[in-house]
Every structure is written in structure tokens, then in C-alpha cells.
Amino acid sequence: DAKTTQPNSMESNEEEPVHLPCNHSTISGTDYIHWYRQLPSQGPEYVIHGLTSNVNNRMASLAIAEDRKSSTLILHRATLRDAAVYYCILRVSHSGNTGKLIFGQGTTLQVKP
Amino acid sequence: NAGVTQTPKFRVLKTGQSMTLLCAQDMNHEYMYWYRQDPGMGLRLIHYSVGEGTTAKGEVPDGYNVSRLKKQNFLLGLESAAPSQTSVYFCASTDPFPGDEQFFGPGTRLTVL
Numbered sequence: 001d002a003k004t005t006q007p008n009s010m011e012s013n014e015e016e017p018v019h020l021p022c023n024h025s026t027i028s029g030t031d032y033i034h035w036y037r038q039l040p041s042q043g044p045e046y047v048i049h050g051l052t053s054n055v056n057n058r059m060a061s062l063a064i065a066e067d068r069k070s071s072t073l074i075l076h077r078a079t080l081r082d083a084a085v086y087y088c089i090l091r092v093s094h095s096g097n098t099g100k101l102i103f104g105q106g107t108t109l110q111v112k113p
Numbered sequence: 114n115a116g117v118t119q120t121p122k123f124r125v126l127k128t129g130q131s132m133t134l135l136c137a138q139d140m141n142h143e144y145m146y147w148y149r150q151d152p153g154m155g156l157r158l159i160h161y162s163v164g165e166g167t168t169a170k171g172e173v174p175d176g177y178n179v180s181r182l183k184k185q186n187f188l189l190g191l192e193s194a195a196p197s198q199t200s201v202y203f204c205a206s207t208d209p210f211p212g213d214e215q216f217f218g219p220g221t222r223l224t225v226l
Contacts, residue, residue: 032211043203043217044156051212087155091211098163099144099207100171101215103155 004088009108012078020073020107022088027068032091034101035062035073037084044087044103047073083111115139117218119204125224126194134189134221136204144207145187146171146215147179149200156203162187163209194225 005023012018024033035047048055048062050071055062061074075082087106091099120135136145144163148156148171158171162181176198178190187206191198201222207215 030211034214036215043205043220044215045217046214049212049214085155097209097211098161098169099209099211099213099215100146100158100161101156101205102172103148103157105155 003102004090004104006086006088006104006107008105009110011110011112012075014080014111014113015077018075018078018082018109018111020075020086020088020109021070022072023070024088024090025069027090028092029068030092033062033064033068033071034089034091035060036087036089036101037082038087038106039081039084047086049091078109078111080111080113083109085109117204117206117216119202119218119221121221122219123222125226126191127226128195130194131190131192132194132223133191134202134204134223136187136189136206136218138185138187138204138206138216140206140216141184142206142208142216143184144209145181146205146207147177147187147189148203148205149173149198150203150220151200159189159202194223196225199223199225 034049036044038044085106146161147159160179165184204218205215
């Protein structure tokens with residue numbers, strides 16, 4: 001399974017944009033890039049996913065490098081409720097796809113008021 | 114829709130006791146998963162299922178067994194609990210398309226004394 005690398009922690013001020021980076025240099029052509037976050041004492045929740053193009057949804061934006069070896073999750077205006085651990089995960093799409101998510105350590109985001 | 118539910122929410126066992134954790138989903142998903150999360154760590158996959166009647170091993174399957182007799186339910190069994198199995202257990206479900214998100218349950222906090 002292809003691996004991702006994220007910084008252990010980041011800090012942000014409330015109402016400012018946050019850019020969370022992820023490196024995935026061994027990504028294969030058909031792997032999807034997924035982001036999940038885990039709020040304290042809760043199960044992970046889906047944030048966004050993409051394959052090649054940048055993606056936007058109500059929660060965040062995902063910017064994918066042209067060579068797909070890295071991506072950035074963008075929270076446009078961080079709130080205190082965005083303080084969580086953010087996981088960048090590759091989900092394979094080739095035959096035999098099992099939907100497995102391999103979690104790394106993630107990035108712990110602290111949001112300061 | 115209740116989404117993914119887990120029973121029980123908390124449990125304390127003595128070493129050597131057995132128990133079964135129940136996961137139920139009402140989204141008609143094909144794929145289901147059991148993860149464990151130790152303090153300060155990301156989630157690790159124990160076992161998973163890609164359809165009713167099928168199961169497969171994940172990253173850390175030793176000491177656990179699973180069954181998927183009905184599409185909506187995925188059971189995780191501990192035959193002889195050990196203190197190393199003290200953890201928070203999460204269940205998740207999804208459909209096969211690689212862009213599909215995984216939906217997670219609220220977790221079961223298990224302590225083995």
C-alpha cells in the first residue's frame with residue numbers, strides 16, 4: 001500500500017486559512033487521495049477526496065499537485081471546531097479493491113482563538 | 114438513518130474472558146471494517162469484509178475473529194482477552210467505488226484488566 005507523509009502537528013489562528021500538506025510520492029495512477037479528520041473522542045469522519053483535479057466541498061478544498069506526488073487540504077476559515085487530527089490516505093482503485101484505508105499518524109491541528 | 118452503530122459503548126473485561134462487539138449499518142454497504150486505535154496512534158485495520166459471508170485479515174488480526182452472516186452486521190470476537198487488547202475499537206462501512214467515503218461508528222472503549 002502506498003504511503004503518505006504528513007507533519008505531526010500544525011497551529012492556526014481562528015478565522016484564518018489553514019493549509020495541511022501531504023506527500024505521497026509512491027502514489028499509483030489509479031489511487032484516490034482521501035482526507036478524513038477525527039475530532040476528540042469521536043470516530044473519523046470523511047472530509048474530501050480527489051483523483052487528479054482540485055476539489056471543493058462545503059467543508060474544505062483539496063489541491064492536488066500536477067504530478068500527484070503531493071496534495072494540500074485547505075480549510076478556508078478555521079474555527080475552534082476544526083481542531084482535530086487530519087489524516088491523508090490513499091485508496092486504491094485497481095481490481096481487487098477492498099476499500100481499505102491505511103491510517104498514518106495524521107496531523108494534529110490546533111486552532112487558537 | 115442511524116448510519117453505523119456499535120454495541121456496547123464501553124466494556125471492562127478480565128484477562129481470559131471473551132466478548133463480541135457488534136457493528137450494524139443501515140446504508141446497505143457492501144464493505145465493512147474493524148479498526149483499533151491505541152492512545153496517540155492512528156487507526157489500524159483488524160479485519161474486513163467485502164460482502165456477506167466473506168472476511169479477510171487486516172494489519173493486526175491476531176487474537177480476533179470476525180463474522181459477516183448478514184450484510185448489515187459485522188461482529189468482532191475476542192476469544193481470550195489480553196491487556197494488549199485494551200483499545201478503542203471502530204467499525205466502518207463503505208461501498209466499492211474508490212471515491213466512496215467510509216462511514217465510522219462512534220467506537221467501543223474496551224479495557225482488559
